[in-house]
Amino acid sequence: MIFQLVQQLVKQALDTRLIEREDEVYARNQVLALLQIEDFMEVELEESIPEIPDILEQIVDYAVEQEIIQDIFDVKDIFLSQVMDCFIARPSSVNKQFYEKYQQSPEQATEYFYELSKNSNYIQMKRIRQNIEYKAATEYGELDITINLSKPEKDPKSIELEKMAKKSSYPKCLLCVENEGYAGRIGHPARSNHRMIRVNLTDENWYLQYSPYVYYNEHCIVLSETHTDMKISPLTFKRLLGFVEQFPHYFLGSNADIPIVGGSILSHEHYQGGNYQFAMAKAEDDWTFSMDGFPNVKCSIVKWPMSVIRLRSEEPASLVEAGAHILEKWKDYSDQTVGILAQTGGTPHNTVTPIARKNGEWFELDLVLRNNRTSDEHPLGIFHPHADVHHIKKENIGLIEVMGLAVLPARLKGELEEVENFLLDKTETVAGYHAVWANELKARYKTVVNESNVESLVREEVGKKFLRVLEDAGVFKRNEEGEAGFRRFIDHL
Numbered sequence: 001m002i003f004q005l006v007q008q009l010v011k012q013a014l015d016t017r018l019i020e021r022e023d024e025v026y027a028r029n030q031v032l033a034l035l036q037i038e039d040f041m042e043v044e045l046e047e048s049i050p051e052i053p054d055i056l057e058q059i060v061d062y063a064v065e066q067e068i069i070q071d072i073f074d075v076k077d078i079f080l081s082q083v084m085d086c087f088i089a090r091p092s093s094v095n096k097q098f099y100e101k102y103q104q105s106p107e108q109a110t111e112y113f114y115e116l117s118k119n120s121n122y123i124q125m126k127r128i129r130q131n132i133e134y135k136a137a138t139e140y141g142e143l144d145i146t147i148n149l150s151k152p153e154k155d156p157k158s159i160e161l162e163k164m165a166k167k168s169s170y171p172k173c174l175l176c177v178e179n180e181g182y183a184g185r186i187g188h189p190a191r192s193n194h195r196m197i198r199v200n201l202t203d204e205n206w207y208l209q210y211s212p213y214v215y216y217n218e219h220c221i222v223l224s225e226t227h228t229d230m231k232i233s234p235l236t237f238k239r240l241l242g243f244v245e246q247f248p249h250y251f252l253g254s255n256a257d258i259p260i261v262g263g264s265i266l267s268h269e270h271y272q273g274g275n276y277q278f279a280m281a282k283a284e285d286d287w288t289f290s291m292d293g294f295p296n297v298k299c300s301i302v303k304w305p306m307s308v309i310r311l312r313s314e315e316p317a318s319l320v321e322a323g324a325h326i327l328e329k330w331k332d333y334s335d336q337t338v339g340i341l342a343q344t345g346g347t348p349h350n351t352v353t354p355i356a357r358k359n360g361e362w363f364e365l366d367l368v369l370r371n372n373r374t375s376d377e378h379p380l381g382i383f384h385p386h387a388d389v390h391h392i393k394k395e396n397i398g399l400i401e402v403m404g405l406a407v408l409p410a411r412l413k414g415e416l417e418e419v420e421n422f423l424l425d426k427t428e429t430v431a432g433y434h435a436v437w438a439n440e441l442k443a444r445y446k447t448v449v450n451e452s453n454v455e456s457l458v459r460e461e462v463g464k465k466f467l468r469v470l471e472d473a474g475v476f477k478r479n480e481e482g483e484a485g486f487r488r489f490i491d492h493l
Contacts, residue, residue, distance in 0.1 A: 001062075002035065002037065002059070002062050003040060003041050003042070003043050004043045004045070005055055005058050005059050005062065006028060006031050006032065006035070006040070006059070007028075007042065007043060007045060008045060008049050008050065008055050009031065009052065009055045009056070009059065009083075009087075010024055010027060010028050010031075011045060011049055012049060012051070012052050012055065013027060013052075013087040013119075016052070016115070016119040017115075017119075018087040018088060018116070018119055018120060019087050023087075027086050027087050028040065030086035031059075031083055031086050034063075034068075034079070034082055034083055034086070035059070035062070035063060035066075035068065036066070036068055051126070052084075052119065052121055053121055053124075053125065053126035054126070056080050056083060056084070056121060059080075059083060060076050060079055060080055060083075063076075063079055064076070072186075074184070074185070074186045074187070074189075074190075075186075077184065077189065077190045078183055078184045078185075078190040078192070080121070080190070081121075081183070081184065081190035081191065081192040081193045081194075082183065082190075082192045082193075084120050084121050084122075084192070084193040085181070085192040085193045087120065088116070088120050088193055088195065091180060091181075091195055091196065094113070094116065094195045094197070095197055095198055097112060098112060098113055098197050106246065106247045106248065106249060107249050110218060110220075110247065110249070110250070110275070113195075113197060113208075113210070114210060114218050116195070117195070117209075117210045120193045120195075121193060122193045122194055122195070122210070122212060123210055123211070123212055123213075123214055124150060124212055124213055127149075127150040127151070127213070128150045128213060128214060130149040130150055131146050131147060131148055131149050131150050132145075132146070132147040132149065132413060133145065133146050133147075134459055136459065136460060136462070136463020136464070136466065136467075137460075137463070138463065138464075138467050140279060140283060140303065140304055140305060140404075140467070141279035141282055141283060141404070142279055143279055143404045143405070143406065143463055143466055143467065144216070144278070144279070144404060144405040144406065145405075145406045145408065145459070145462060145463055145466060146215060146405065146406060146407050146408065147408045147409075147410065147412050147413055147416075148213075148215075148407055148408065148409065148410055149410050149413060150213045151213060151410075168185065168188075171188075172227045172267075172268075173227065173265060173267055173268050174188075174189070174265065175221070175223045175265060175268040175270050176223075176227055176268065177196065177207055177223070177225055179191045179194055180194050180195060180196050181194060182194070189212075194209070195209070196208060196209045197209070199222065199243070199246070201222075201239040201242050201243060202235060202238050202239050202242060204224070204225070204239075205224075205225040206222055206223065206224055206225065206239070207222070207223050207224075207225065208220055208221075208222050209221050209223070211272075214274075215400060215405060215407060216274055216276040216278075216400075216405060217274060217275050217276045218250070218274040218275040218276065219272070219274045219276070220250070220272065220273050220274050221270055221271070221272055222243060222252060222270065222271045222272075222273060223268060223269070223270040223271075224268065224269040224270065226269075227267070227268050228268070228269050229257070229266060229267055229268075229269065230254070230255065230256075230257040230262065230263070230265075230266045230267075230268070230269055230270070231257050231269065232254060232256065232257045232327065232351050232352055232354065233324075233327075234320055234321075234323065234324035234327070236254055236354060237319065237320045237323040237324065237354060237356070237365060238316075238320045239271070240252045240253065240254065240271065240354060240355070240356035240365070241316040241319060241320060241356045241363055241365065242316070243271070243273070243356070244356050244357055244358045244363065245316060245358070245363075247273075248358040249275055250273045250274060250275055250357075251273050251274065251276075251281065251355060251356065251357040252271050252272070252273035252355070252356050252357075253271060253272060253273065253353065253354060253355030253356065253366075253399045253403070254270075254271045254272075254353065254354055254355075254399065255272075255353065255398045255399045256351045256352065256353045256370045256372075256398075257351055258348070258349075258351050258370075258372050259372060260372035260374070260380070260381045260384055260396060261351065261353070261370040261371070261372045261381070261383070261384070261396065261397065261473075262372075262396065262398065263396065263398040263399065264396070264398070272399055272400065278403035278404045278405060279403070279404035280302070280304055280308065280355075280366070280402070280403045280404045281355075281357060281403065283302050283303050283304045283308075284302075284303050285300035285301070285302060285303065285310070286300070286301045286302060286303040287300065287301050288300045288301075289301070289490050291322060291325070291493050293325075294318060294321065294322045294325070296313050296314070296315055296318040297311050297312065297313045297318050297319065297322045298311070298312040298313065299311055299312075299322070300312075301486060301490075302366070304470075305467060305470035305471045305473075305474055305478060306368055306369075306402060306470050306471075306473055306474040306475075307368065307369040307474050307475045307476045307486060308366055308367070308368050308369075309326060309366070309367045309369070310364060310365075310366050310367075311323060311326075311364065311365045311366075311367070312359075312362045312363070312364050313362065313363055314361055314362060314363065315363075316363050319356075319363055319364075319365045320365075322365075323354065323365050323367060325493065326352075326367055326493060327352055327367070329489075329492060329493055330350050330351075330352065330367075330369060330489070331348065331350050331351070332350075333350060333489060333492060335485055335488060335489070337481075337485065338475070338476060338477070338481065338482060338485035339373075339382055340371055340373075340475055340485075341371075341373055344373065349371050349372050349373045350369070350370070350371050351370050351372075352367045352368060352369060352370060353367075353368040353370055353398075353399055353402050354366065354367055354368070355368070355399070355402075355403065368402050369475045369476070369489075370383065370473075370475065371383050371475050372384075380394075383472065383473050383474065383475050384396075384397065384472065384473060385397065385468075385469045385472050385473070386468075386472045388436075388468075389465050389468050389469050389472065390433070391431075391433040391434050391437060392408065392412070392462060392465040392466065392469070393406065393408060393465070393466060393469045395409075397469065397470070397473045401469070401470070401473075402470075402473075404470075406462075406466040406469070408462075408466075412462075415430070415431050415434060416458055416459075416462070418430045418431060418434070419434055419437075419438050419441070419458055420454045420455060420458050422438050422442065423438070423441060423442055423445060423449045423454055423457070423458070424449065424450075424451065424454055437461075437465075441457070441458070441461060445457055476489070
């Protein structure tokens with residue numbers, strides 16, 4: 001049985017161009033060594049061969065049964081990653097192939113690397129397919145909704161071992177370049193099958209990789225060679241636009257650089273991008289304006305629940321200068337009539353979430369205005385999801401959510417099913433934090449809900465909640481008072 005699994009894995013590696021025919025025996029022997037097998041017998045393969053993740057699962061099960069590895073989540077993931085590393089070229093070869101294909105077109109280069117990352121099981125496509133994904137129609141376009149089921153829960157053994165494990169500062173974080181090829185350890189993910197593309201941005205060394213749990217097509221991460229804190233500056237805008245010059249089919253954006261409105265990892269400078277058009281990118285201009293001193297830049301306010309300034313120009317350098325001007329003005333801007341204070345007690349509150357893209361001949365730089373001030377009424381953030389939507393989304397609103405993709409917690413899968421059953425009178429109760437919402441839905445849909453439409457109704461209402469999340473995060477609300485406040489800021493530029 002194990003010989004068949006090894007042979008199937010080698011065959012799939014050949015079919016997906018992870019290896020060439022000349023590599024077959026070498027790769028097979030590397031896998032056999034990991035499995036502590038000293039001989040091999042060829043077997044006849046069936047026409048239908050499982051996909052690589054399914055074969056790997058069976059090989060890992062064999063390794064556990066033979067007591068080669070322990071039956072612990074992190075240990076199994078490390079072993080799985082080591083098996084796949086037998087089929088992947090070294091970083092120098094991967095980069096050479098990438099840039100050879102780049103000479104044909106940037107699209108060919110990224111397509112090659114994306115397929116390599118999926119076929120090597122670095123991108124966990126089997127787990128990603130478990131996610132619940134759909135679109136929710138709103139006045140701002142179709143929002144993307146994802147209930148994230150792709151990251152499996154660790155078993156109790158892994159959790160216990162992680163508590164007991166010796167602390168290590170290598171690599172310093174999950175984004176450091178030292179993760180490339182790192183075997184992993186208890187509490188730090190396996191990265192033996194991880195490769196990065198070297199990219200030059202503003203004469204600095206940066207690295208392109210894909211997210212192991214992609215949330216959209218070609219979801220990539222571009223990270224700094226040095227482990228430095230996130231910082232939004234004119235140099236950020238120059239890097240983002242420099243990247244989309246090199247890869248015009250990708251967008252690239254940055255999380256904000258301060259807590260609450262920032263991303264989950266603020267300790268390592270990095271950006272996120274990909275080959276996907278979010279609802280925000282397709283959103284129309286709400287109104288336009290001009291800025292003195294920037295004749296080559298077209299400026300507009302985007303029709304979007306958050307507060308977005310869009311800059312357009314055929315010259316990236318002009319966008320960098322215009323963006324720098326707006327950032328400087330915003331950092332020091334206060335308007336108490338709409339709750340905006342630039343700082344309290346010396347702590348700064350204003351920053352931006354920037355996103356760059358190329359749209360035809362025009363470069364675009366979106367600046368989403370952010371403020372992380374808190375209050376007694378909103379201790380998690382005034383411009384953060386408010387308490388009445390926490391039952392759906394409580395976490396920070398980072399770059400991905402800003403653009404219109406809700407990444408919702410796995411708990412909602414079962415909880416929303418409970419809400420559906422409650423609407424159908426199959427149960428009398430739902431989780432406490434959903435109770436108010438569920439009763440509102442029951443009153444609204446009592447006469448129309450049935451087995452065939454209950455799921456779509458609940459999903460539509462989740463979409464409305466996510467829209468509320470974005471509205472909460474907007475610093476200038478989309479009402480008369482908010483628009484007046486936004487225009488005051490624009491006049492201040």
